[in-house]
Amino acid sequence: MGEGSPRANGAANVTMTDVARAVGVSPALVSIVMRGVPGASPATRARVRQAAAELGYVPDRRAQALRQQGPRSLGVAFQPDQEFHAGVVDGIYAAAEETGYEVVLSAVTPLRPEARAISTLLANRCGALLLIGSTLSAAELSREAARLPVVVIARQGRAKDVEFVCSDDEAGLVSAVRYLVGLGHRQIAYLSSYRSGSGPQRLHGYRKAMAEVGLGDLTDVVTAGSTEQSGALAAVGLLERPSLPTAVIAFNDRCLAGVHGMLLKRGVQVPQDVSLVGFDDSEIASQPQHRFTSVHQDIEWLGQTAAHNAISRIEGRDDLHRPQVVPTRLVVRESAGPPRRT
Amino acid sequence: MGEGSPRANGAANVTMTDVARAVGVSPALVSIVMRGVPGASPATRARVRQAAAELGYVPDRRAQALRQQGPRSLGVAFQPDQEFHAGVVDGIYAAAEETGYEVVLSAVTPLRPEARAISTLLANRCGALLLIGSTLSAAELSREAARLPVVVIARQGRAKDVEFVCSDDEAGLVSAVRYLVGLGHRQIAYLSSYRSGSGPQRLHGYRKAMAEVGLGDLTDVVTAGSTEQSGALAAVGLLERPSLPTAVIAFNDRCLAGVHGMLLKRGVQVPQDVSLVGFDDSEIASQPQHRFTSVHQDIEWLGQTAAHNAISRIEGRDDLHRPQVVPTRLVVRESAGPPRRT
DNA sequence: CTGAAAGCGCTAACAT
DNA sequence: ATGTTAGCGCTTTCAG
Numbered sequence: 001m002g003e004g005s006p007r008a009n010g011a012a013n014v015t016m017t018d019v020a021r022a023v024g025v026s027p028a029l030v031s032i033v034m035r036g037v038p039g040a041s042p043a044t045r046a047r048v049r050q051a052a053a054e055l056g057y058v059p060d061r062r063a064q065a066l067r068q069q070g071p072r073s074l075g076v077a078f079q080p081d082q083e084f085h086a087g088v089v090d091g092i093y094a095a096a097e098e099t100g101y102e103v104v105l106s107a108v109t110p111l112r113p114e115a116r117a118i119s120t121l122l123a124n125r126c127g128a129l130l131l132i133g134s135t136l137s138a139a140e141l142s143r144e145a146a147r148l149p150v151v152v153i154a155r156q157g158r159a160k161d162v163e164f165v166c167s168d169d170e171a172g173l174v175s176a177v178r179y180l181v182g183l184g185h186r187q188i189a190y191l192s193s194y195r196s197g198s199g200p201q202r203l204h205g206y207r208k209a210m211a212e213v214g215l216g217d218l219t220d221v222v223t224a225g226s227t228e229q230s231g232a233l234a235a236v237g238l239l240e241r242p243s244l245p246t247a248v249i250a251f252n253d254r255c256l257a258g259v260h261g262m263l264l265k266r267g268v269q270v271p272q273d274v275s276l277v278g279f280d281d282s283e284i285a286s287q288p289q290h291r292f293t294s295v296h297q298d299i300e301w302l303g304q305t306a307a308h309n310a311i312s313r314i315e316g317r318d319d320l321h322r323p324q325v326v327p328t329r330l331v332v333r334e335s336a337g338p339p340r341r342t
Numbered sequence: 343m344g345e346g347s348p349r350a351n352g353a354a355n356v357t358m359t360d361v362a363r364a365v366g367v368s369p370a371l372v373s374i375v376m377r378g379v380p381g382a383s384p385a386t387r388a389r390v391r392q393a394a395a396e397l398g399y400v401p402d403r404r405a406q407a408l409r410q411q412g413p414r415s416l417g418v419a420f421q422p423d424q425e426f427h428a429g430v431v432d433g434i435y436a437a438a439e440e441t442g443y444e445v446v447l448s449a450v451t452p453l454r455p456e457a458r459a460i461s462t463l464l465a466n467r468c469g470a471l472l473l474i475g476s477t478l479s480a481a482e483l484s485r486e487a488a489r490l491p492v493v494v495i496a497r498q499g500r501a502k503d504v505e506f507v508c509s510d511d512e513a514g515l516v517s518a519v520r521y522l523v524g525l526g527h528r529q530i531a532y533l534s535s536y537r538s539g540s541g542p543q544r545l546h547g548y549r550k551a552m553a554e555v556g557l558g559d560l561t562d563v564v565t566a567g568s569t570e571q572s573g574a575l576a577a578v579g580l581l582e583r584p585s586l587p588t589a590v591i592a593f594n595d596r597c598l599a600g601v602h603g604m605l606l607k608r609g610v611q612v613p614q615d616v617s618l619v620g621f622d623d624s625e626i627a628s629q630p631q632h633r634f635t636s637v638h639q640d641i642e643w644l645g646q647t648a649a650h651n652a653i654s655r656i657e658g659r660d661d662l663h664r665p666q667v668v669p670t671r672l673v674v675r676e677s678a679g680p681p682r683r684t
Numbered sequence: 685c686t687g688a689a690a691g692c693g694c695t696a697a698c699a700t
Numbered sequence: 701a702t703g704t705t706a707g708c709g710c711t712t713t714c715a716g
Contacts, residue, residue, distance in 0.1 A: 031695060090449075093451065367686075410712095
């Protein structure tokens with residue numbers, strides 16, 4: 001109502017100087033106390049801490065960063081609607097905060113392209129760029145990498161000065177195919193995701209494995225995607241065929257969940273009629289209505305490795321975590337079994 | 343290798359002064375040009391812009407913010423693993439960037455409690471706190487609100503100086519119950535989520551509606567949750583009963599997806615044997631294997647309203663967007679139909 | 685239209 | 701152990 005001021009905050013922003021005045025010491029001393037570095041007597045420390053708490057003082061990170069020498073933050077571009085990214089972000093936080101680095105998040109959404117997310121990060125002078133599932137071209141990535149360390153997560157590729165940290169997608173798919181072949185399957189279809197970061201590697205793993213076990217001419221790739229929706233649609237396509245494949249591997253668990261739902265709806269039994277294998281070993285896979293056999297990837301470790309490597313590069317060290325291709329392993333549950341005898 | 347320096351960046355950070363020197367003007371002029379404010383000739387403007395582009399100069403947001411008067415950023419605490427939050431974040435971005443505000447994201451994860459997320463935001467001197475699905479107590483919220491504007495999204499409640507922006511959960515549930523009753527249902531179970539922000543309102547809506555239509559004594563609340571997993575488990579519980587309810591309403595679509603999956607797996611037909619109604623009208627609901635009838639809520643609008651209101655409060659205006667309780671509506675698909683005749 | 689100077693909140697040298 | 705000074709990169713008066 002009678003609030004004419006442009007600043008309606010109940011409490012004005014408390015600065016270091018305010019705390020210093022309250023205690024009757026110099027600002028520099030407050031700085032020393034707040035950072036926990038040596039150079040203040042225990043008595044002063046206590047008084048400063050108390051005054052800070054009473055005034056509700058929180059050090060201004062932006063001013064700190066501005067004054068400090070090297071960059072001490074990691075810029076992360078991620079997609080908030082991909083729950084896969086959540087795990088990676090968690091891993092990054094774990095590794096970064098442990099090392100005293102701050103994490104600066106920038107979302108990529110339908111309305112907010114990756115380039116925009118990156119320029120925000122750059123404007124915040126983060127020391128490195130961690131791009132989860134980036135869709136930038138190798139040239140674009142290298143252009144950024146000329147400026148600061150760039151780590152691309154969950155996508156394979158090659159680009160000058162750019163690090164790629166990802167799971168061993170190819171080996172994961174190979175293990176899935178081998179497992180199904182071991183159960184006696186021959187007609188093994190693969191639902192691919194053309195646009196996902198690791199799409200090409202998984203597809204390649206499938207092709208390679210099928211060829212290796214002598215089923216090259218039964219190779220059966222169906223274009224799907226990375227969502228339940230795409231899986232359900234792909235399943236409809238499969239159901240329209242004269243006969244179903246005996247096993248289906250999907251790009252990821254979400255896609256497979258769509259397949260599973262649609263198959264159940266049409267009365268197809270899993271694994272009796274069709275065996276199903278997913279990828280990610282996400283929560284979906286372990287849910288009681290699915291119980292998917294799935295290729296596990298260590299998502300948090302992906303994030304931690306990426307953060308660790310980014311920090312190494314920022315600090316000019318060369319102790320990059322290896323392998324940057326993180327191993328995968330097949331987790332067996334109940335969605336795959338031997339094929340019906342013909 | 344022979345890289346002894348702690349700063350391994352290919353290009354040092356370019357500052358405004360560098361650009362000024364390159365063009366042969368004062369830093370202040372560069373500032374004027376970069377911000378696009380009046381005070382420079384078109385010719386100078388062009389030369390500065392070109393030099394900036396060539397040097398790859400990006401203004402330092404932290405320094406800008408430090409120098410600027412009022413706060414021009416919104417601090418958002420969200421959970422990256424809740425895809426529901428993604429839509430809200432998107433809405434916030436849309437409203438904020440349109441108004442020239444920056445969005446500062448801070449993740450709440452299993453390893454990173456909400457309090458930590460908030461203190462990071464405070465340290466970045468954002469002008470307001472937007473908390474998506476906050477789990478803080480009213481007292482804790484009010485404590486923060488004494489400092490700066492606080493908007494809680496997707497949770498109802500009452501706390502001094504705190505704004506709550508959420509969907510009309512109660513009315514949504516009422517519409518779901520009425521719809522099912524209209525189809526002839528009487529045994530309508532509700533799968534609740536005890537810990538979710540809007541859980542109490544939806545539960546209350548269910549109870550109220552059942553009582554209103556004279557089915558108060560058939561009220562049937564099952565504790566479930568907000569994930570597929572919880573829905574699947576709840577479905578198992580229902581299946582163990584002597585007889586199923588004729589209709590099930592779930593806290594949200596994800597939970598209902600779990601129910602649906604489990605029912606299909608056990609050979610229960612939807613909607614012939616059991617009718618299903620969800621909440622959120624999320625992507626899940628429209629997927630071909632589900633086709634859920636679901637209560638729609640406008641998630642992006644939630645974010646936009648919250649951002650708008652936060653900015654209003656920052657700037658001391660009083661034109662808060664109303665209603666802060668955003669209406670919901672029932673979207674009818676194929677998961678609910680008349681009950682089997684007894 | 686352009687430049688010089690002061691200062692945002694903080695930290696890193698250097699004094700005392 | 702504590703205080704003083706200078707300056708991070710930028711914006712904002714105020715002169716010219």
